[in-house]
Amino acid sequence: MKILVINCGSSSIKYQLIDTKNRTTLCKGLVERIGAVTSIIRHEFLDEKPLKKSIAIENHSAALGKIIELLMQADNPYLHSIDEIEAVGHRVVHGGELFKDSVLIDEDVESAIEQAFDIAPLHNPPNLHGIRAAKKLLPNIPHVAVFDTAFHHSIPQHAYLYAIPNRLYRRYKIRRYGFHGTSHYFVSREYFNRLNRKKNGSKIISCHLGNGGSINAIKDGKSYDTSMGFTPLEGLVMGTRSGDIDPSILFFLIEKEELSLANVHALLNKHSGLLGLSGYAGDMRDLLEEAEQGDRRCNEAVDVFCYRAKKYIGSYVAALNGADALLFTGGIGENSPIIRKKIIQNLEYLGLEIDEKKNDEIVGFGPIHSENSRVEIYVVPTNEELVIAIDAAKIAIASKQTPWA
Ligand code: ADP
Numbered sequence: 553m554k555i556l557v558i559n560c561g562s563s564s565i566k567y568q569l570i571d572t573k574n575r576t577t578l579c580k581g582l583v584e585r586i587g588a589v590t591s592i593i594r595h596e597f598l599d600e601k602p603l604k605k606s607i608a609i610e611n612h613s614a615a616l617g618k619i620i621e622l623l624m625q626a627d628n629p630y631l632h633s634i635d636e637i638e639a640v641g642h643r644v645v646h647g648g649e650l651f652k653d654s655v656l657i658d659e660d661v662e663s664a665i666e667q668a669f670d671i672a673p674l675h676n677p678p679n680l681h682g683i684r685a686a687k688k689l690l691p692n693i694p695h696v697a698v699f700d701t702a703f704h705h706s707i708p709q710h711a712y713l714y715a716i717p718n719r720l721y722r723r724y725k726i727r728r729y730g731f732h733g734t735s736h737y738f739v740s741r742e743y744f745n746r747l748n749r750k751k752n753g754s755k756i757i758s759c760h761l762g763n764g765g766s767i768n769a770i771k772d773g774k775s776y777d778t779s780m781g782f783t784p785l786e787g788l789v790m791g792t793r794s795g796d797i798d799p800s801i802l803f804f805l806i807e808k809e810e811l812s813l814a815n816v817h818a819l820l821n822k823h824s825g826l827l828g829l830s831g832y833a834g835d836m837r838d839l840l841e842e843a844e845q846g847d848r849r850c851n852e853a854v855d856v857f858c859y860r861a862k863k864y865i866g867s868y869v870a871a872l873n874g875a876d877a878l879l880f881t882g883g884i885g886e887n888s889p890i891i892r893k894k895i896i897q898n899l900e901y902l903g904l905e906i907d908e909k910k911n912d913e914i915v916g917f918g919p920i921h922s923e924n925s926r927v928e929i930y931v932v933p934t935n936e937e938l939v940i941a942i943d944a945a946k947i948a949i950a951s952k953q954t955p956w957a
Pocket residue numbers: 761762763764791834835836837838840882883884887888
């Protein structure tokens with residue numbers, strides 16, 4: 553089945569046309585700076601050079617129209633008619649407590665996504681915007697919502713409750729939700745399936761390290777605890793997000809620097825993390841280059857990043873009472889031997905030992921643990937879009953079979 557996967561951000565749309573039968577991405581692209589005078593479109597067919605254009609794109613609806621136009625180009629060997637697209641899978645960041653699985657989008661689902669605007673003000677509004685625009689452009693096929701939070705619904709209460717007055721959980725549903733669920737789900741399934749490992753009784757720690765980052769403790773194949781919380785701000789040091797900090801710092805800053813709520817929000821989400829620590833960049837590649845040239849603050853930023861990840865791994869070994877496997881994914885997790893090494897070193901007590909040669913040479917899926925390591929350590933490239941496409945395909949088929957459901 554050919555499925556269009558859409559990931560709508562506040563000023564960008566990422567898309568992929570995926571053939572779920574052979575799990576292949578046929579075309580993909582990115583529209584950035586929507587609403588600006590010079591929006592940028594990057595579109596590529598499988599095995600071909602990307603096409604990059606700079607034009608003004610007013611809003612998400614216009615961007616989606618442009619995407620459909622690009623997909624329908626006469627020279628697209630993978631799509632001869634728009635009718636070949638059988639469903640659209642939409643990434644939705646926050647499903648709140650309601651959505652434990654992916655769902656066919658109807659008006660009720662749209663209004664539930666809207667109700668979660670409060671708890672996901674940065675993500676859910678553009679996600680819903682994209683859904684509505686795509687439904688207008690492609691009205692005759694199923695649209696499916698796949699939630700970043702869904703995989704984490706199995707997290708037990710003792711791990712998802714915050715120690716604040718319980719009525720705040722009951723009234724506002726303030727709790728840990730966790731994000732990157734499709735990625736942690738995908739990489740854990742890759743580990744089970746490719747290596748023929750059993751889910752039951754398994755204890756896995758999955759590290760998704762990209763611009764955003766989270767670590768997930770997975771027990772019996774189900775999410776058991778995760779570093780992101782009520783929002784994607786908690787947990788690891790990220791590109792521009794602080795991750796864990798003492799909440800009292802906020803009161804202190806609000807008073808000392810006379811910051812508004814919006815200022816504090818921007819400070820923690822956009823100006824902190826690797827960028828804030830280094831004062832130079834939130835991008836790990838840039839930081840590593842400068843660190844190698846001897847830049848002290850870039851080095852410090854890398855050290856804080858790795859130390860925070862190490863602490864989470866240790867705490868999840870404790871939460872799971874052991875670990876069978878540690879998985880690395882995301883742009884940093886998949887591509888940076890230095891970061892993986894720094895995170896794993898000195899965890900021998902917990903049974904984790906890296907093989908430096910394997911770690912340096914690995915490309916794509918494969919092991920990087922030493923012969924003595926009691927815990928398997930794997931690099932597993934993630935593919936969140938494929939998870940979305942497969943869920944959308946399954947739900948589209950089911951909806952055709954039981955249109956009254
Ligand atoms: P996103 O969360 O936006 O999907 P990615 O998963 O693509 O992000 O990860 C982006 C991060 O991965 C950036 O910090 C980038 O510098 C880092 N990265 C990519 N390749 C490498 C590499 N070879 N070495 C170190 N970091 C890398």
